[in-house]
Amino acid sequence: MNNKQTLFVQMVLDAWNTHIARLNKLFESLTDEELQQQVAENRNTGVYLLGHLTAVHDGILPLLNLGEKMYPELENIFIKNPDKPMPERPSVTVLRQYWNDVNNALAAHFSKMSDDGWFLKHNAVSAEDFIKEPNRNRLNLLINRTNHAANHLGQLTFLKR
Amino acid sequence: MNNKQTLFVQMVLDAWNTHIARLNKLFESLTDEELQQQVAENRNTGVYLLGHLTAVHDGILPLLNLGEKMYPELENIFIKNPDKPMPERPSVTVLRQYWNDVNNALAAHFSKMSDDGWFLKHNAVSAEDFIKEPNRNRLNLLINRTNHAANHLGQLTFLKR
Numbered sequence: 001m002n003n004k005q006t007l008f009v010q011m012v013l014d015a016w017n018t019h020i021a022r023l024n025k026l027f028e029s030l031t032d033e034e035l036q037q038q039v040a041e042n043r044n045t046g047v048y049l050l051g052h053l054t055a056v057h058d059g060i061l062p063l064l065n066l067g068e069k070m071y072p073e074l075e076n077i078f079i080k081n082p083d084k085p086m087p088e089r090p091s092v093t094v095l096r097q098y099w100n101d102v103n104n105a106l107a108a109h110f111s112k113m114s115d116d117g118w119f120l121k122h123n124a125v126s127a128e129d130f131i132k133e134p135n136r137n138r139l140n141l142l143i144n145r146t147n148h149a150a151n152h153l154g155q156l157t158f159l160k161r
Numbered sequence: 162m163n164n165k166q167t168l169f170v171q172m173v174l175d176a177w178n179t180h181i182a183r184l185n186k187l188f189e190s191l192t193d194e195e196l197q198q199q200v201a202e203n204r205n206t207g208v209y210l211l212g213h214l215t216a217v218h219d220g221i222l223p224l225l226n227l228g229e230k231m232y233p234e235l236e237n238i239f240i241k242n243p244d245k246p247m248p249e250r251p252s253v254t255v256l257r258q259y260w261n262d263v264n265n266a267l268a269a270h271f272s273k274m275s276d277d278g279w280f281l282k283h284n285a286v287s288a289e290d291f292i293k294e295p296n297r298n299r300l301n302l303l304i305n306r307t308n309h310a311a312n313h314l315g316q317l318t319f320l321k322r
Contacts, residue, residue: 004166004280005165005166005169007280007295007296007298008166008169008300010296011296011298011300011301011304012304014296014301015304015305015308019308039201040200040201040202040204040319041201041202043201043319119165119168134168135168135171135172135175137168139169139172140172140175143172143173143176143304144176146308147176147180147307147308147311148311150308150309150311150312150315151311151312151314151315152315153312153315154311154312154313154314154315154316155315155316155319158201158204158316
């Protein structure tokens, strides 16, 4: 561990936290009715993107070896399937709670992670491949998930009329 | 310099390059007419976002002490002003060229940058503040610009009907 490594982990966590804060602010500023609108004509609804982001962030838990998913049922509804009426889809109120639950659980885990721990492999890469591609580590996964969040944040801002 | 430092500079550059490649692929797949459409009702046009991203990326050159902006006139049209008809706005053909010019210039500079060089301060922070906030370095600026690109990429994908 050296100073630059510590600094770098902080930089990546700062970018992640900034995007969670921006998404929280946006979601909190939108009514349930506004969230149920499509972000653009014939595009995903805000509530689908809320569920999608929650499901993807929930998936970080097993990928980083931090535990099981909290809400595994979301994957089928919000990742494997496109935005469509599904009887098992949770209400907006429940999804808002899940979103906070998942991000709070991640924050608690991240605060305990050592700097060196971030450079360990994640669970979507084999030990063999990781030797050849040491960039496929936990920190890199968080960089990618932050960009994913930024991508959908750009779309969700369209719900502010 | 050590292996992890090299690795995390690579991770940030990989994320940047991935987003430039995704944007290039999208821009190349769209006709000039498609780019001139709004990405969503009453939102920016594709060509405005192309100019905006070009202007922001051009601004990285002086911020990282790599030289002057190549197309300083873009700032007024695509950053300081919203999307509106302006006689001095370059054509789509010209903007596509500027976009490539700026990103190619950045790539050439980045390929010569030392790992330690990425942890120097950038030019939007004073020497005094940099002592207190060493995270305000060049690599962090590139992390932020990558998230900025991801945010607008999410919007630009709506031009694919």
